[in-house]
Every structure is written in C-alpha cells, then in structure tokens.
Amino acid sequence: MSKTITEPAKNIPVIGEYDIAVLGGGPAGLAAAVAAGRRGFAAVLIERHGFLGGMGTAAGVSNFCGLYANYFGEQVQVVRGVADELLDRIDRLGGLNAPHLCAGKINARAYDIPAYKFAADELVLGAGTKLIFHALAVGVIKGTDDTLDALLLETKSGRVAVRARMFIDASGDGDLAAWAGAPFEKGDGAGNSLYPSTMFRMNGIDPEKAGDAWTKIPGLMREAEERGDFKFPRHGAIVRPQRNPIEWRANITQIHDDNGNAIDGANGESLSEGEIIGRNQVKETFRFLRTVPGFEHSYISEIAPQIGIRETRRIMGDYVLTEDDVLSCVDFEDTIGRNSWPIEAHVQGDVHWHWQDIPNVRGYNQLPYRMMLPVGIDNLFVVGRCASMTHHAQSAARVTGACFVMGEAAGEAATLALNSNNSTRSIDQATLRERLERNGVLL
Ligand SMILES: Cc1cc2nc3c(=O)[nH]c(=O)nc-3n(C[C@H](O)[C@H](O)[C@H](O)COP(=O)(O)OP(=O)(O)OC[C@H]3O[C@@H](n4cnc5c(N)ncnc54)[C@H](O)[C@@H]3O)c2cc1C
Numbered sequence: 001m002s003k004t005i006t007e008p009a010k011n012i013p014v015i016g017e018y019d020i021a022v023l024g025g026g027p028a029g030l031a032a033a034v035a036a037g038r039r040g041f042a043a044v045l046i047e048r049h050g051f052l053g054g055m056g057t058a059a060g061v062s063n064f065c066g067l068y069a070n071y072f073g074e075q076v077q078v079v080r081g082v083a084d085e086l087l088d089r090i091d092r093l094g095g096l097n098a099p100h101l102c103a104g105k106i107n108a109r110a111y112d113i114p115a116y117k118f119a120a121d122e123l124v125l126g127a128g129t130k131l132i133f134h135a136l137a138v139g140v141i142k143g144t145d146d147t148l149d150a151l152l153l154e155t156k157s158g159r160v161a162v163r164a165r166m167f168i169d170a171s172g173d174g175d176l177a178a179w180a181g182a183p184f185e186k187g188d189g190a191g192n193s194l195y196p197s198t199m200f201r202m203n204g205i206d207p208e209k210a211g212d213a214w215t216k217i218p219g220l221m222r223e224a225e226e227r228g229d230f231k232f233p234r235h236g237a238i239v240r241p242q243r244n245p246i247e248w249r250a251n252i253t254q255i256h257d258d259n260g261n262a263i264d265g266a267n268g269e270s271l272s273e274g275e276i277i278g279r280n281q282v283k284e285t286f287r288f289l290r291t292v293p294g295f296e297h298s299y300i301s302e303i304a305p306q307i308g309i310r311e312t313r314r315i316m317g318d319y320v321l322t323e324d325d326v327l328s329c330v331d332f333e334d335t336i337g338r339n340s341w342p343i344e345a346h347v348q349g350d351v352h353w354h355w356q357d358i359p360n361v362r363g364y365n366q367l368p369y370r371m372m373l374p375v376g377i378d379n380l381f382v383v384g385r386c387a388s389m390t391h392h393a394q395s396a397a398r399v400t401g402a403c404f405v406m407g408e409a410a411g412e413a414a415t416l417a418l419n420s421n422n423s424t425r426s427i428d429q430a431t432l433r434e435r436l437e438r439n440g441v442l443l
Helices: 027-038 082-092 113-126 175-179 213-226 268-289 323-327 391-397 400-417 429-438
Strands: 014-023 043-046 068-071 074-077 100-102 106-110 130-132 136-142 148-155 158-169 184-186 200-203 238-241 248-251 299-303 313-315 335-339 343-347 350-354 365-368 380-382
Touching: 014 027, 014 148, 014 400, 027 043, 027 082, 027 113, 027 158, 027 400, 043 158, 082 113, 082 400, 113 130, 136 175, 158 175, 158 400, 175 313, 175 380, 200 268, 213 238, 213 268, 248 268, 268 299, 323 343, 323 391, 335 400, 335 429, 343 391, 365 400, 380 400, 400 429
Parallel strands: 014 043, 014 158, 043 130, 158 380
Antiparallel strands: 068 074, 068 106, 100 106, 136 148, 148 158, 184 313, 200 248, 200 299, 238 248, 335 365, 343 350
16 A cells, blocks of 8 residues: 555645744744734734643643853843833732743743733734634745745645744744755754753642752652652653742653664654653652652642644754854854853753853853844745754753843844845844844844
C-alpha cells in the first residue's frame, strides 16, 4: 500500500489582506502585534490556541524571567515598553506577584495565568490589531524567491489563507520561516535540545508550614532518591509560591524519549508522546511533593494544557547571538533592547546555570536587530525563542523578557519597512531606536 496520499488541489478562500501578519501569540508575538497595530497599519495576530501568552499560559509557566538584571549587585528592571503595560494590566487585575529572587541572583515575577490572558487580549485589541484564534498555520505561499505572500491556516471551518505585506514569525518553532525556506538549526546539532517540561500548579498548601520550602525541596528530593523511595526525571526543581501563597507552581519534570533525548517539539508524533510522559511524571512527582511539610493537603489545580517546549528550530539570521555575547554583556550598534537572563541550560537530568560575571558587571547584553532577519527572506522577521541564536545563547534569551524586546522591535520595524520597499533590511535604524525609546524601551 502507498505510504502517501495526494491531496487534490483546491482553491483556498483568502479571509483577509493585511499590512502585517504575526504568527503566534506568545510574549514575542503579542508585543509585536501591539507595536504594529498602534501605528495604524492593518495588523493581524494568528494563534492556534484560544488565548494569548504562549508558553507563559499554555504551558503553565506563570513566571516572568528576564525583566530584571543583576546590575553590579542590584536588581534593576531592564526590559520595559510593552512589557510594562502588560505587567501594569496584570497588576491592576490583582494577578502580579512581587519580584522574588531566582537562583539567589536575579529577580523574576510570578503571575496568575487568567490575569495574563485578560491583559493580553485587552492590550492587543486595544492596539487595533485583529485576533484570529483557533487557527493553526500549516504553510506559506511565496511571492518571489525572497518574499512571502500568504499564510495558510487550518481552522474549524477548513483551510483559509491570510495575505500580508510584512510577516512576523513568533511561533516559537520558526514554522513560518522554515516553510519559507530560511536556514535553521535544531538543538545542539547532535540530536538533542533543551529538555521540555510539563508544568503544574498545586493548591491547598499551608503557607506557614511550607515556609521557604523552595530552598529545601531539591535537597529533600535527593534524600528521597537516596532512600530509594523515588526516582525523579531531573534535579534542579523549581517549586515556588504564586501570588496567593496557598498556590505553588512546579517546574520539576523533564521529558525525553527512550534514548534519553529531549522529545522534539516540532514533531507531531513526538509531541503527542511527550504529553503522556509528562503527565505520568507529574503524577509521580506530586506523590513526592505531598510528603513535604505544608503540602500534605495540597491537590493539583492544573496540569498545563500543553507540554512546555523550550527549544526547537532556531532560524539563522544576519547575526547569530552567541553564548559569549550573553556572558560578556556585549553591546551592538543595532541594539533593539536588552537580555539579562544567564544561560539556563536544561540538560539531561539537571539544570546548569552559567552566569555573567555578576556582581562585577552590568548583568545584561544588548540584542541586535540583525538577529531577527532570516537569511534569504526580505519581508519577514523572526522573533522570540526561535530567533537567530546559538543553542547556548538561546537558553538565555529565550525567556520572556527578551521575547518582549524582540517582539516590540519587530512590530515597530515592520511598520517602518512598509515605508521602505517592504524590506526589513533597508529601514531607518535611527528612527526605529527613537521610536522604541519613546515607547519606554531601554536600549
Ligand atoms: C517549562 C518551561 C518553563 C519556563 N519557565 C520560564 C520562566 O519561569 N520564566 C520565563 O520568563 N520564561 C520561562 N520559560 C521560557 C518562556 O516561557 C518561553 O521561552 C517564551 O514563552 C517564548 O516566547 P515566544 O513568544 O518566543 O514563544 P511561545 O511562548 O512558544 O509562543 C509561541 C506561540 O505561537 C503559537 N504557535 C506556534 N506554532 C503555531 C502555528 N503553526 N500556528 C498557530 N500558532 C502557532 C503557540 O501556540 C504559542 O502561543 C519556560 C519555558 C518552559 C517550556
């Protein structure tokens, strides 16, 4: 029997013609959609889920990293602009936690997922950008060799197309850019990537009894393993309270295949398998967590709707951000903003941190405009965790703060490119930086 089926050719209805189309509503995509919509261009944001936030909501992350830097030993916020507006809205909805120290060195901020969803909807729609939910992008139609003309979407009402003059790929997986023929790398180049995790949250914790259990849980896990009571998928557990301290999040699982390699988040079969492995790990690690003082009466209030994917494709651009750029707090002439997160490598069975030389340095590097320009395509930006970075640099600049930065810059730049022959490479860089600074972005 044949292993393939030929789908008959059919005409696809074009449901919209836009100036700017953004694929993916994670932190990078929503920041891009806000910046693009505000300049009065017809912009659309396309998302396969029924809500925004990307891994931050769909994968249950519920914690902002990369907004603060350890600046010569002080905690200083270095990512602003759209990020500030989103956080203000989440805060007004009562959903933002005070900053907490992560890994003993750098601030992060936990948030309530429903508040993030409300705030993101309001912000994107308020910018005049159209939202299309429940639409999975499945392919592209090219205009010329180096331009894109349309994006093909699979929806409940069948396959449709959206046309645009400028595109922003914020899919996290570089779907659009890869289909358009842009070169990409995957993981460490030897068949492995940062390991995914299935996140979950627990409710019913006794905050007084639990105290600062987040400092003790990794040690308790090692002891439980040594006694032979449990076998955990990884060390370096991150289990912390949310805004309401009876609720805690657990970033504790690690999903791999039978060979020990990270499951592939850009492969349908692998993703499906990963969901089942992830939930089994949640069940087992929760059995352990119930033994932690203060957690005896806790229950799982949510297993994230989807497995949390840290890394798949990284689209190669005009510049590739490196680990050395991150660790040496480098500057770029074409800066679009800052990354302050260190290398947080989710390796087999553990999490390895590599820090900038803090507290002796300013604790952040600049991000160059060129890392958003995929080689060979002229009307497309690639932003967020699939932007042009090495495997190690991605383990830093993949976190939410840097994704907001890239998204906002691409949204603004797309509007400038529409006035420059639709070319991402011929925009006026000085105007871009001026606009970003006016938005409050720290370059
Ligand atoms: C388990 C885990 C824990 C993490 N912990 C933290 C943390 O504590 N703090 C932090 O700041 N960061 C954390 N991160 C990293 C961070 O959440 C992500 O790297 C960040 O969300 C990336 O943003 P993004 O916009 O590039 O992509 P994503 O957040 O992945 O968003 C991409 C969006 O595109 C949509 N999409 C993808 N493909 C298609 C398609 N073909 N058609 C339509 N829509 C599509 C997706 O549904 C998604 O909404 C964590 C990540 C994981 C997985």
